[in-house]
Amino acid sequence: MSWIPIAMLAVPLLGAAALLLPRFAGGPSHRYGLAVSGVTLALAVVLVAAFDYGDAARTQFATDLPWIPGLALRFHLGVDGVSLPLVVLTALLTFLCFVHLAGRPPHRPRALVFTLLVLETGIIGTFLALDLLLFFVFFEVVLVPMYFVIAIWGGPGRRAAAVKFILYTLLGSAVLLLGLLVVWAQAGTLDMVALARGGGAGIARSAQIAAFLAIGVGLAVKAPMWPLHTWLPDAHTEAPTVGSVLLAGVLLKMGTYGFARIAIPILPEGAAAVAPWLGALAVVGIVYGSLACLAQRDLKRMIAYSSVGHMGFVLLGFATLTPVGVNAALFGNVAHGLITGLLFFLAGAVKDRYGTADMERLGGGMLRRLPYIGSLLTFACVASLGLPGLAGFWGEMLALFGAFRPAAALSRPLFLVFMAIGGLGTVLTAAYFLRMLSRVTHGSPAVPEGPPVTSAEEIREILGDEGPVEPVAAGTAVTAAVAEESAAVLAPPAEPVGGRAALRDVTAYELAAWVPLVVLTLLFGLWPKSLLAITTPAVQAILSGVGS
Amino acid sequence: MHVVYPVIVSALLFSIGVYGVLARRNAILVLMSVELMLNAVNLNLVVFDVWLRDRLHGGQVLTLFVIVIAAAEVGLGLAIVLSVFRNRGTVDVDRLRDLTERGLTAPGLASSGSGSAGGAAGPSTPEAGPAATAGGGSPGGIDRSEAG
Amino acid sequence: MIQSIDYVAIGAPLALASAAGLVLLLDVFLPRRTPGALGLVALAGVLVAGGLVAAQAAGGGERRTFCVPASGAGPGDGCSFVVDGFTLVLSGLVLGAGVVVVLLSMTELAERRIPPGEWYFLLLCALTGAVLLPAARDLATLVVALELVSLPVFALTALKRYDGRASEAALKLFLVSVVSTAVMLFGVSLLYGLTGTLHLDRLSAALSAVPGASGVVAVAVVLVLAGFAFKVAAVPFHFWAGDVYQGAPVPVAALLSVVSKAAGFAGLILILTTGLREQAALWGPVIAVVSALTMTAGNVLALRQRAALRLLAWSSVAQSGYILAPLAVVGGNAFAASVAYLVIYAAMNLGAFAVVMPVSRTAARNELDDYRGLASRRPVAAVALAFFLVCLAGLPPGLAGLFAKVVVFRQIVEGGLGWLAVVMAVNTVIGLYYYISWTARLFAPAPSGPGRVPAAPMPVSASVAVGLAVLVTLAFSVAPQLVLSASG
Amino acid sequence: MITLAVLAVLLPFAGAAAGLLGSRVPRGRTSARTARRRAAWFAVLPVAISAVAASWMAARQAIGGGEIAGTLAEIETGSVPVSVGLQVGGLSALVGVLVTVVALAVQVYSVGYMRDDPRYPSYSAFISLFTSAMLLVVYAGDLIVLYVGWEIMGLCSYLLIGHWWEDRANSRAAVKAFLVTRLGDVGFLFGIFTLGLSAGSFRIDDVLSADLPRGTLVAATMLLLAGVAGKSAQVPLHTWLPDAMAGPTPISALIHAATMVAAGVFVVARLYPAFLAAQPTLDVLAVLAAVGMLGAALAALAQDDLKRVLAYSTISQLALMAGALAAGSEHAAIFHLVTHGAFKALLFLCAGVVIHHVGSNLISHMGGLRTALPVTFWAMTIGFAALAGLPPASGFFSKDAVIAAIERSHGPAQPFLYGCALVTVGVTGAYAARAWLRTFFGSRRTGAPDRRGGHGGHPVPRSMLWPVALLAVPALALGFAGVRELDWESAATSVVIALLGAGVVYALWRAAPEQDPARVLGPFRAPCERAFYLDTVYDRLVTRPVLRLARGVVRADERVVDGAVRGSGRAAVGLSGVLRLAQNGNAQLYVTGLLAGVLLIAVAVVVLG
DSSP states (O other): OTHHHHHHHHHHHHHHHHHTSGGGTTSOHHHHHHHHHHHHHHHHHHHHHHOOGGGTTSOEEEEEEEEEGGGTEEEEEEEOTTTHHHHHHHHHHHHHHHHHHHHSOOSSHHHHHHHHHHHHHHHHHHHHBOBHHHHHHHHHHTHHHHHHHHHHHSOTTHHHHHHHHHHHHHHHHHHHHHHHHHHHHHHSOOBHHHHHHHTTTTSOHHHHHHHHHHHHHHHHHHTTOTTSOTHHHHHHHHSOHHHHHHIIIIIHHHHHHHIIIIIHHHOHHHHHHHHHHHHHHHHHHHHHHHHHHHTOOBHHHHHHHHHHHHHHHHHHHHHHTSHHHHHHHHHHHHHHHHHHHHHHHHHHHHHHHHSOOBHHHHOSOHHHHSHHHHHHHHHHHHHHTTOTTSHHHHHHHHHHHHHHSOOTTSOHHHHHHHHHHHHHHHHHHHHHHHHHHHHHTSSOSSSOSOSOOOOHHHHHHHHHHHSOOOSSOOSOTTHHHHHHHGGGGOSSOOOOOOSSOOOOOOOHHHHHHHHHHHHHHHHHHHOTHHHHHHHHHHHHHHTHHHHO | OOTHHHHHHHHHHHHHHHHHHHHOOBHHHHHHHHHHHHHHHHHHHHHHHHHHTOSSOHHHHHHHHHHHHHHHHHHHHHHHHHHHHHHHSOOBGGGOOSSSOTTOOOHHHHHHSTTTTOTTTSOOOGGGHHHHHHTSOHHHHHHHHHHO | OOOOOOTTTTHHHHHHHHHHHHHHHHHHHSOTTOHHHHHHHHHHHHHHHHHHHHHHHHHOSOEEEEEOOOSSSOSSOOEEEEEOHHHHHHHHHHHHHHHHHHHHHHHHHTTOOSOHHHHHHHHHHHHHHHHHGGGBOBHHHHHHHHHHHHHHHHHHHHTOTTOHHHHHHHHHHHHHHHHHHHHHHHHHHHHHHHHSOOBHHHHHHHHHHOOSOHHHHHHHHHHHHHHHHHHHTOTTSOHHHHHHHHHSOHHHHHIIIIIIHHHHHHHHHHIIIIITGGGHHHHHHHHHHHHHHHHHHHHHHHHTOOBHHHHHHHHHHHHHHHHHHHHTSOSTTTHHHHHHHHHHHHHHHHHHHHHHHHHHHHSSSOBGGGGTTHHHHOHHHHHHHHHHHHHHHTOTTOHHHHHHHHHHHHHHHHTTOHHHHHHHHHHHHHHHHHHHHHHHHHHSOOOOSTTOOOOOOOOHHHHHHHHHHHHHHHHHHHOTHHHHHHHO | OHHHHHHHHHHHHHHHHHHHHHTTOSTTTSOHHHHHHHHHHHHHHHHHHHHHHHHHHHHHHHTTOOOEEEEEEEEOOSSSOEEEEEEEOHHHHHHHHHHHHHHHHHHHHHHHHTTTOTTHHHHHHHHHHHHHHHHHHHHBSBHHHHHHHHHHHHHHHHHHHTTSTTSHHHHHHHHHHHHHHHHHHHHHHHHHHHHHHHHTOOBHHHHHHSOOOHHHHHHHHHHHHHHHHHHTTOTTSOTHHHHHTTSOHHHHHIIIIISHHHHHHHHHHHTHHHHHTOHHHHHHHHHHHHHHHHHHHHHHHHOOBHHHHHHHHHHHHHHHHHHHHHTTOHHHHHHHHHHHHHHHHHHHHHHHHHHHHHSOOBGGGOOOTTTTOHHHHHHHHHHHHHHHTOTTSHHHHHHHHHHHHHHHOOSTTHHHHHHHHHHHHHHHHHHHHHHHHHHHSSOOOOOOOOTTSSOSOOOOOHHHHHHHHHHHHHHHHHHHHHOSOOOHHHHHHHHHHHHHHHHHHHHHHHHOTTSOGGGGGGGGHHHHHTGGGHHHHHIIIIIHHHHHHHHHHHHHIIIIIHHHHHHHHHHHHHHHHHHHHHOSSOHHHHHHHHHHHHHHHHHHHHHHO
């Protein structure tokens, strides 16, 4: 079965290459992209089905071929409990992006499909690679496609944002490469599995620290960690919807995945030495990101900054160097991918309809004008702020729990402080999301502030008398499900009557793209074991070097 | 004679050459200064050859090569200077500033006349087209050189 | 004393020289109407030389000729001409580049305003020098070969006699070059004076034996390096690059950026690793600092460039910095990384020139904005150029460039030059800025102004050149081992 | 048997899902009427079954059936595992019955109350979701599971307070409620961490049976107290509750009077052994409770909004329960919790009827409704009697148990707590009397702004009256069921005090029926009405600084963090400009640079090397 990982790389890559053929010019490329990514997703599903869950810590479906002996670079792929969820997430999100595109064909579709498929190859490759340099190569593959996604299909400030993105992340990658080379120079091998098994054996402590710093900085740029995050808001804000979704959903995960795959298992002593700093920056990121969100005006920008905060929790999880912390980080990765992916889809949908994502100009009353989208937005926000029962909770909770008792080598009081600050961050997170919901989804869209209203009951009376109200429930988590259910029968939905120009509520394509995210968010939230059971054995294997 | 004296002479010669290269604006004179530098090298080589009593006479052999190289360089150099003069009407090194970073003004250019001669007014031969668009006034230069 | 000459060893330069002569002869006798014929002859000459090199590589082993018997003048066998792996790789590089340059020349000369006979003659002479140089093992041969590379290039630059800018470029190149040569020769004379030998393999030991003149040795070493530093356009010898690339015909710029540079690096590597092996403590830091300055200066200068050729000039300066960096690592086999980078650099840089060449014929000023919308006018050329630029930046899908950088980084990191690695990392980022902004222009919507140039068909020779470069670069991307095993 | 507990939890959840998903399917062909009817069934039926199941389990407990416990799964976290399990003990069974019964009453009541609301399906679904979450809290066998339910309750509270989101004020109130409780919940979560990690398990049984050091217990219970204070609206995190009255009245009855706010008290009782071993926590709780009960009662006396009166009274009564807990009587607290759940839900539902009838929340718009709403009048009379602790209403017995427990307790804070409790009893009598008199007696006040043109007098649907009548029964009689022993002495004291308070108000009201008896407070009235300006203080101390900080962060991000990035870019470009200066086209400058460079390098090598 070891052909599956290779096939997962080959399908999108060859699919992209086939697009270069002249006969594709002008064709319905987005359908083609849908098919290719669908095949990739199917392969991912096969991977999930064939995965041996009893032995999640072991590398499965391994391929190990020599590629460049001169660089000791081997084409070494494999899947284990750490990478499997992310691989599937990538395949899923890419597929959903194509579903989204199918409903809303972009300009220059062929180029976009090509770019996205290459992007998918790079991301999946990063998660599959088990050779340090191969990892690096795939890590770099995503840069240029993402640059073009932003620079060609982005918003008005796309050029600057794209340049900032690629330069900043390349700087990170270059530093990362230096760290990897230090590891190579010291340990003499590039095989991640062997290196992780060795647990830093043969690498001097000072070299470990240096390498961890370099690798950590490289990954932290991608993650992103405060204060290396400033490329992210611009990139997210300017990127087209699919770009934002992939950027937030999986691209950021490459950074955090690197911590779990490379930095911590291979350099345990370095990790132990740097972890307090990592934790400190992580909690600063949590609070800082939340505060920044609190004062944002742009919806997409706010969601982007929220990623800084959420990634702070993920990094805090890593910094604890405990199984529970790393578990939290991996869980948080997946949850953030699902939820923020959904949030960006929604923000894109809002932007498409209103023509702006500026909260001031959006006004209020989205629940009235676009009840489905408003409801889904509420759901996504509530999931993102870490409500128990939804996926976002477990990552945050376990990260804080990990910080409650960090690894023995770390200072507990320090991490208790981190935990307290992180806990405060969860409140701030809730604050900005609810504030945004209050501003955007609540209130009345058209009717200016009416006569002074003293009681809620009166409001109800007024509304009841004033005219028809759209037939959909209020901003609720689960109205999402209503929408989901009715997706099949979704003819153009009944236009909401709000007194202003009617906007088209959710389309079938959009629903098809969003519903899987909603369902998975609920699934992982209600039954976290589905994910934790895969990661826990792998995490314990990762940390075997640290604990000793 | 101790080896130091000729070496010092050659060093002085080399320095004079360097000075000439830096101080002279006329390309021909610069070329001559370079010759001085090369001759300093030659002197060095011969002196060392003698002083070391090199059985292979590597120094002398190399001297011959250097002389040949110098000759070739001067020949080529003069040809290039000639070509420059034909195109620009000047052989002042510091006035040849058509090729420069964009946006940096070349103060010498305006006064030299080659720039101000006005490409538009000159007989805009097809050959001169690219140059005229790029930098300024080579057609004017051609006029001058033909006149001179 | 009659020496036996190993004609197999000197086959490649000999073939080139013969081809040069043949071109000159044919130019006299052939009718003027067929400039292409001369190009084909030159191409054949280069290919024959390449075949010889390939045959030697296949034959394996090492060939030496022009030897002086070891008679007390020092250790080593005193051979002036040695064909070993290093020589073969660089000769192969030069000849491969020569093929592309000849192909580009055919496009350049298609307008028949440049005399083809002289052009190809000079070109082949320069190639002869560049092939000769990596085989040279004594200072005299080295100097002569270096001049053989330089002098024809001045002439080639100036061969657009009607173009004042070409003449100006030639003069600038000439001036800087001859001054550098003079400085280098002065250094050579000092080295000779200190050691009494010109053979590289005897030089090092002899220098170590020089008592109490370390100052003079240091000065001599620095001066000798100057000549080669000029060739590779290292700081502070980089000033000429921008002006000359811009003024010279595009094939000459390509020649300068690849062949001439390869020759410079060959000489530098020979001098450093053979002639001055024992003096590594002396030149190691110098090379490191120069390398850092060179990559920084090149990248920073390219940052605000609007003219394509100037940008390529500064980019090639920056790339020189990367190639220099492993040389600063004292000892070991670090120079192999330089050679590997050089080979890959040659492929991708020539590719870029090969695409720029036809564009320069429709857009006179050849500015970056002229490339706007190239993807819609000439999709293949645009994709190729994008590929080369991304390669130069060192990002996938340009894996060749990425691996080249990895090789270099690895040597630096292993050599313990952490600061240089960081400088290079930062420079990679700066470099990416201009490469990617150029690449982005290719895919930007074309300007709809009246000045838009209609897409002319790609000249065949240029297409072949581009195709060749793409193939080679792709091969290096997929299997960089080709380069690594050859240069290692 | 555990299936029954699972069923009780899951049925309302399924009802919620069905209500949201199924009410309008197929879309477009389902009339609003059908959808409403369907949603109503989805809402009422599961809760009814849950109520039966809960009662069954409670009955089984009562006859000594022993605990029901079961673990569905263990979730490995890499550290202490989470065991997904339920556990129904005596306390849980009792509170479970309270929750389901009140929820059922509210669901039935809402069918009528929300008759005209187009968003009834989502509304009822959230109530079902809430019921499910609360049952999860009550039946949880594991602290993390409890926490999950705890937070989902918070979400439902948020969604339901903001049900009429067209009004920004409701939206703000909802956000405030969520954030304030969330703040406490962070502490709660940390408390759970402390307990779970020290005990090596999150299972409540394991935690309670573990022999934990006292310091750990104090720390853990203090942290838990934060969550309790948030959820149960105790000082200093109580400020959200009065604002939460913006929600529909049934929500106030269910969530903000009977169930969710009681969850805090429930959790303390559930983990009581841990609290008992941590005396400092109990002392802190005592002080908070004392301050809270008196302050809230005074605030209730000065409010004009009927629902706010009830809200402050809820805070006060919850503080009373907390006081009982602090005094060491878990039984008294739970007893009062149950009776309070009954009579406060009754009061809210009655208030809902009144508000529905009058069309205004303000007491000053009411009056003389005794004749118009006889059923409501009598039900509310019972409710107020229970609230004031007058016999024979249920509140009398439970409050007496609390007062007696406080009286008998020992502790540094006991005198203060006891004093406050007695004064509170008096004030409670006063505000209950005030609200009762001004609502149902006197003349009908005119001038109530009514946007529907006519003047009030909305007919009250029957489905609203049934629950009222039904709830009146336990509100009146529940006391007899729960009483263990009656301390006549303290009972007499508190009744006398309560009557005293009520008497003062009555005297004032008699003197001038048109004027508000709250004037007795004199200059103290304004602070009471504004709840001692705590909202303002929080706004100044927390909200505004945080927002200012947020703006500062955005500025700093722009100028400093990103500024450094852009600055380095600009520096590179600037450096480029400098280096370009040398590229002026003058070959002699190039040569000069070259030679100078060689010289420099040579000198450097000679000097340094």
